[in-house]
Amino acid sequence: MLCKGVTDSMTQAMTLPFPAAYSLDSYIQTVNRYPLLSQEDEQRLARAWHAHQDVEAARQLVLSHLRVVVSVSRHYLGYGLPQADLIQEGNVGLMKAVKRFDPDRGVRLVSFALHWIRAEIHEYVLRNWRLVKVATTKAQRKLFFNLRSLKQSLNTLTIEQADAMARELNVSRKDVLEMETRLSGHDVSIDPSVDDGEETYSPLAYLASPDENPAQRLEREQTERLRRDGLANALENLDERSRHIIKARWLTEGEAATLHELAAQYGVSAERIRQIEARALQKMRAVMPE
Numbered sequence: 451m452l453c454k455g456v457t458d459s460m461t462q463a464m465t466l467p468f469p470a471a472y473s474l475d476s477y478i479q480t481v482n483r484y485p486l487l488s489q490e491d492e493q494r495l496a497r498a499w500h501a502h503q504d505v506e507a508a509r510q511l512v513l514s515h516l517r518v519v520v521s522v523s524r525h526y527l528g529y530g531l532p533q534a535d536l537i538q539e540g541n542v543g544l545m546k547a548v549k550r551f552d553p554d555r556g557v558r559l560v561s562f563a564l565h566w567i568r569a570e571i572h573e574y575v576l577r578n579w580r581l582v583k584v585a586t587t588k589a590q591r592k593l594f595f596n597l598r599s600l601k602q603s604l605n606t607l608t609i610e611q612a613d614a615m616a617r618e619l620n621v622s623r624k625d626v627l628e629m630e631t632r633l634s635g636h637d638v639s640i641d642p643s644v645d646d647g648e649e650t651y652s653p654l655a656y657l658a659s660p661d662e663n664p665a666q667r668l669e670r671e672q673t674e675r676l677r678r679d680g681l682a683n684a685l686e687n688l689d690e691r692s693r694h695i696i697k698a699r700w701l702t703e704g705e706a707a708t709l710h711e712l713a714a715q716y717g718v719s720a721e722r723i724r725q726i727e728a729r730a731l732q733k734m735r736a737v738m739p740e
Contacts, residue, residue: 474534481516489558496553500708511548511559512541518560519544522567531578536571543570554709554720684734691716692730699727 487495487510498507519540526536547563555562607615612626619626685693698707709720709727716723 474537477534477537478520481513481520484513484516487511487514492559493553496548496551496559499548500553501710508545508548511551512545515544515560515563516541518563519567522564523571526571526575531575535574539570539574540567543567546570552708554724680738681734684738687733687737688730692726692733695723695727696730696734 492511492514495504495507495511498504499511519537523533523536523540527533543566544563547559547566550566551559551562607626607630609623612623612630616623616626685696688696695712698712700706709723712723713720
């Protein structure tokens with residue numbers, strides 16, 4: 451979430467489940483009515499958020515891009531997950547993008563936000579991986595939903611019912627019975643949390659570890675060491691100001707410093723900080739190993 455203020459004013463309005471009285475179609479019609487922002491308005495609102503934590507400015511940035519989330523969500527309908535949930539997760543990604551968007555990087559918010567929107571939707575799909583594994587192809591998805599509807603009133607399909615559904619969906623009886631078996635299965639955690647003081651062995655303990663191969667482990671450690679040494683060497687080749695700017699912008703564990711914050715610290719313009727950053731990165735790439 452953006453911050454406490456943004457959470458209070460926007461999250462409740464846009465990321466909670468859709469009320470029964472507010473259909474998905476109505477929601478989509480509503481978000482399509484929000485006007486698109488010009489580049490000038492987008493820059494102005496983004497700077498108002500960064501400089502003054504203006505929640506209303508951040509809210510306008512989010513509202514004007516809700517239609518983008520709807521568009522992205524349509525690409526994930528094949529996983530059998532409700533579009534309303536996909537949109538909800540995508541809206542979370544959009545708000546994260548608004549929080550991190552730097553108007554001085556020279557890109558539009560829509561281009562920057564696509565990564566965050568997709569990342570949140572991807573994570574939601576992965577959290578629901580069993581449904582994805584049950585039905586992967588188009589034919590399986592169709593069979594899945596027909597069987598799920600039928601199974602609400604039946605315990606086990608008879609051979610006659612399986613044959614009838616196979617003819618209707620143009621699949622084999624074997625496909626119908628296999629899908630029924632999948633639907634009857636239950637999820638089993640590979641690492642269940644048991645807090646009873648007893649030593650347990652979950653399925654996770656029997657999975658092969660990719661780190662068991664000594665050659666692969668040695669290669670990974672050598673690669674990581676080369677990268678660390680290369681980065682340290684590249685930073686040493688920079689002057690003190692350039693080194694500080696790179697660390698503040700790219701190597702900090704917390705929030706990355708903005709161009710305006712560094713400009714105020716050094717008493718120069720944001721464009722000057724951007725030029726120093728660009729030259730420092732170019733110089734680092736020249737000395738770092740591939």
